[in-house]
Every structure is written in structure tokens, then in C-alpha cells.
Amino acid sequence: MPACDYLSAVQVRSLQALFLEMSDLPSLRQKIDSLDTTLVNLLNERARVSLDIGAAKRQMETVDPSQSEEKEPHVYMPAREKQVYEKLNRLNRGPLKDDSLNAIFREIMSASISLQQNVSVAYLGPPGTFSHQAAYERFGDSVAYVPQKQITAVFEAVEKGRTTYGLVPFENSTYGSVIETMDYLMHTDVQIRAETYLTVHQCLLSNSKLEDIKKIYSHPQGLGQVQEWLKANCPHAERVPVKSTAEAAQLAAVETGAAAICSEICASLYGLNVVAQDIEDIKTNTTRFLILGTSSDNPTKCDHTLIRFTVDHRQPGALCDGLKVFKVHNLNLSKIDSRPSRQRPWHYVFFVECSGHAKDDNVKQAVKEMEQYCLDVFVLGSYPDQRPE
Numbered sequence: 586m587p588a589c590d591y592l593s594a595v596q597v598r599s600l601q602a603l604f605l606e607m608s609d610l611p612s613l614r615q616k617i618d619s620l621d622t623t624l625v626n627l628l629n630e631r632a633r634v635s636l637d638i639g640a641a642k643r644q645m646e647t648v649d650p651s652q653s654e655e656k657e658p659h660v661y662m663p664a665r666e667k668q669v670y671e672k673l674n675r676l677n678r679g680p681l682k683d684d685s686l687n688a689i690f691r692e693i694m695s696a697s698i699s700l701q702q703n704v705s706v707a708y709l710g711p712p713g714t715f716s717h718q719a720a721y722e723r724f725g726d727s728v729a730y731v732p733q734k735q736i737t738a739v740f741e742a743v744e745k746g747r748t749t750y751g752l753v754p755f756e757n758s759t760y761g762s763v764i765e766t767m768d769y770l771m772h773t774d775v776q777i778r779a780e781t782y783l784t785v786h787q788c789l790l791s792n793s794k795l796e797d798i799k800k801i802y803s804h805p806q807g808l809g810q811v812q813e814w815l816k817a818n819c820p821h822a823e824r825v826p827v828k829s830t831a832e833a834a835q836l837a838a839v840e841t842g843a844a845a846i847c848s849e850i851c852a853s854l855y856g857l858n859v860v861a862q863d864i865e866d867i868k869t870n871t872t873r874f875l876i877l878g879t880s881s882d883n884p885t886k887c888d889h890t891l892i893r894f895t896v897d898h899r900q901p902g903a904l905c906d907g908l909k910v911f912k913v914h915n916l917n918l919s920k921i922d923s924r925p926s927r928q929r930p931w932h933y934v935f936f937v938e939c940s941g942h943a944k945d946d947n948v949k950q951a952v953k954e955m956e957q958y959c960l961d962v963f964v965l966g967s968y969p970d971q972r973p974e
């Protein structure tokens with residue numbers, strides 16, 4: 586009679602596990618040890634090539650600085666990274682999931698970047714903001730993160746060369762454009778180097794019970810993304826807009842009856858309880874961030890370009906004529922926005938995001954033609970399209 590007729594399924598499984606440990610486990614671990622040795626050697630071989638790439642980039646700049654439009658040593662190359670990830674995902678036959686492989690390579694490239702240069706990234710702090718998470722997902726563990734008190738300070742850090750890059754929130758799929766970012770984009774000459782998307786889950790954190798909460802702090806975007814939830818669950822609590830979601834958590838942590846709308850991470854960072862989780866009004870809530878530098882990367886054939894312009898309002902059809910050039914050159918528009926110019930009432934600065942790269946012929950031609958209809962036209966940068974499907 587077979588052994589399994591006498592033993593329960595659980596007993597059979599534990600016997601199998603014991604047998605595996607006695608026989609296979611040591612040899613399987615030996616296999617892992619040997620593969621790890623190969624991996625370490627390969628990773629160091631890759632790191633040495635990355636150092637050579639860094640040296641080659643520096644040499645290219647010293648041989649002919651006039652040929653280089655770039656003011657920064659190009660260590661973060663979003664166009665190249667996109668190519669690397671696409672290739673990895675094409676090669677991947679499993680069992681590793683694409684997301685796991687991408688996370689491993691995020692750290693490999695983060696280490697690679699830091700070998701070439703000390704990289705710092707300014708973001709809207711304090712630690713625990715969604716900007717912090719987005720920056721970390723893009724740049725990994727081997728670069729320095731520099732929190733800033735407000736979005737304008739992130740731009741300034743890049744403009745003044747205090748940090749290599751900066752990351753700012755640009756727009757949210759539920760609540761729209763981030764006003765502070767748009768307002769700074771009206772007059773800055775920093776260049777957008779990349780975009781990155783983050784799924785945003787908002788939480789209500791407090792050390793008081795839901796029914797005792799009288800005041801709710803958050804960034805205006807945080808309050809905007811959960812307005813329906815607040816209406817239904819805390820209709821009488823005062824909403825207080827502050828500079829960031831993590832600053833909201835810091836304030837709520839020291840005030841009885843106060844709460845913050847922010848990420849769950851802030852609970853452990855600032856000593857708060859999670860009162861409610863995933864309270865965003867729309868479950869696909871996603872924020873797009875821009876990575877700022879002093880120049881854009883090369884074309885990838887799947888890019889976006891952000892252009893800022895103003896028109897003469899006294900000239901009928903000027904805005905329409907300015908926009909028509911995109912159709913003429915077969916360029917798709919993915920975003921259009923405007924902000925008051927602050928120079929005179931009812932005068933606006935427009936932003937348009939089109940498909941293509943500023944180095945592509947049709948984009949160059951479109952920008953040139955726009956100059957005929959617009960008062961001033963400025964290309965804020967081109968970046969690989971990273972929009973999740």
C-alpha cells in the first residue's frame with residue numbers, strides 16, 4: 586500500500602520538505618552561491634564599463650566644448666535607460682516578473698550613475714512626500730536626495746546648480762495641473778530631462794479618532810484628490826492647505842484633533858496612525874512628475890516636448906494660428922494649459938505639450954512657424970514618453 590494512504594497531505598508535504606532539505610537543499614544553495622559569484626563578477630564588469638562611459642563623456646566635452654550644447658556632465662540618460670528597460674523586458678522569459686527585473690536594474694543603474702558622478706536630486710520635502718517616492722523610484726538608492734520646503738525651491742536648486750537634478754509634480758489625473766509648478770515654468774529656463782508617473786494612494790493620518798478630527802492638513806493637490814471622501818466622512822473638519830503632504834503629517838503629529846492627507850509612509854516617519862486608507866476619489870489616481878536638469882536627452886522616437894508661448898490677444902485668431910502648426914506638421918497635442926501672465930489682466934502664458942522631440946525636423950519646423958504667430962516661444966524640453974498604458 587502506498588505511503589500516502591497512511592499519511593495526511595500535510596504530513597506528506599512536510600516529509601517532502603524534509604527530504605528536499607536532506608538531499609537537494611545544500612546542492613541548490615551551492616548552485617545559488619556559484620551563480621552569485623558570477624553575478625558579482627558580471628556586475629563589476631558592467632560597473633567598469635560604466636566608468637569608461639563616464640570618462641568618454643567627459644572627454645567628449647573637453648575635446649570640443651563648442652560642439653556640446655550641454656552644460657552638465659550627462660550622467661542621467663533617460664533615453665538610454667528607456668532603451669535598456671525595453672530590451673530587458675523583451676529578453677525576460679521569467680520566472681522573474683518584469684517589475685522585479687526593472688527594480689533590480691533600477692539599482693544597478695543607480696549605482697552606475699553614482700560611480701560616474703556624485704548625483705543629487707532636489708525634491709519637494711520633507712521626506713515621505715509623493716515627490717520623494719517618485720524620485721526614489723526613478724533614481725534608486727545610490728544618489729543623494731535633497732528635500733526642499735517648496736516647489737519653487739526645487740527649481741532654484743537646479744537653476745543655481747546646487748543639485749544635479751530636481752523633481753517636481755506636474756499634473757494629477759484627478760485634480761489636474763500643479764499650479765506652483767506651472768507658475769514657475771512661466772519664467773524658468775531649466776530644461777525638462779524626463780517624466781515619471783506614480784500611482785498615488787492617499788491616507789488620512791491622525792492620532793485622534795475620525796469623529797474627533799477638527800482640522801485636516803494637506804497640499805492643495807492632496808485635498809483636491811479626496812474631496813468626495815472628505816465630504817462624506819469629515820464634512821465639518823477645517824481643510825488647511827500647506828506646502829506638502831509630508832509637512833501636513835508633521836503638523837498633524839503635534840496637534841490634537843488634527844489629521845493629514847498624505848502617503849501611508851508618513852505614519853511611521855512622523856508617528857501617526859492610519860485612520861483611513863486609499864481614500865482617493867478615483868482609484869486610478871496618478872501623478873506625473875518632471876525631472877529637471879540643464880538640458881534634455883536625445884530623441885527616442887517616442888518623445889514629448891513642452892513648449893511655452895504667448896500671443897498678441899489683439900490679433901484675432903493668433904492662438905488658433907499658433908496651434909495650427911502642430912496639425913500641419915502631424916504633431917499630436919497631449920496637453921494644453923494656460924496661466925495668467927501677471928503682466929496685465931487677461932493676458933496668459935500658454936503651455937502646449939506635443940509629440941516628438943525638439944531635435945526632430947517636424948518639431949523644429951513647427952516651433953519656427955509658431956514664432957511667426959506668437960510673441961515669444963520657448964521650448965522647455967523634450968523627454969521620453971513614459972505614460973503607463
Ligand SMILES: O=C(O)C(=O)C[C@]1(C(=O)O)C=C[C@@H](O)C=C1
Pocket residue numbers: 635638639660661662663665666669693694697698701
Ligand atoms: O549609457 C550611459 O550613458 C550610461 O551612463 C550607462 C547607464 C547604465 O548603467 O546603463 C547609466 C546611467 C544612465 O542613466 C544610463 C545608462
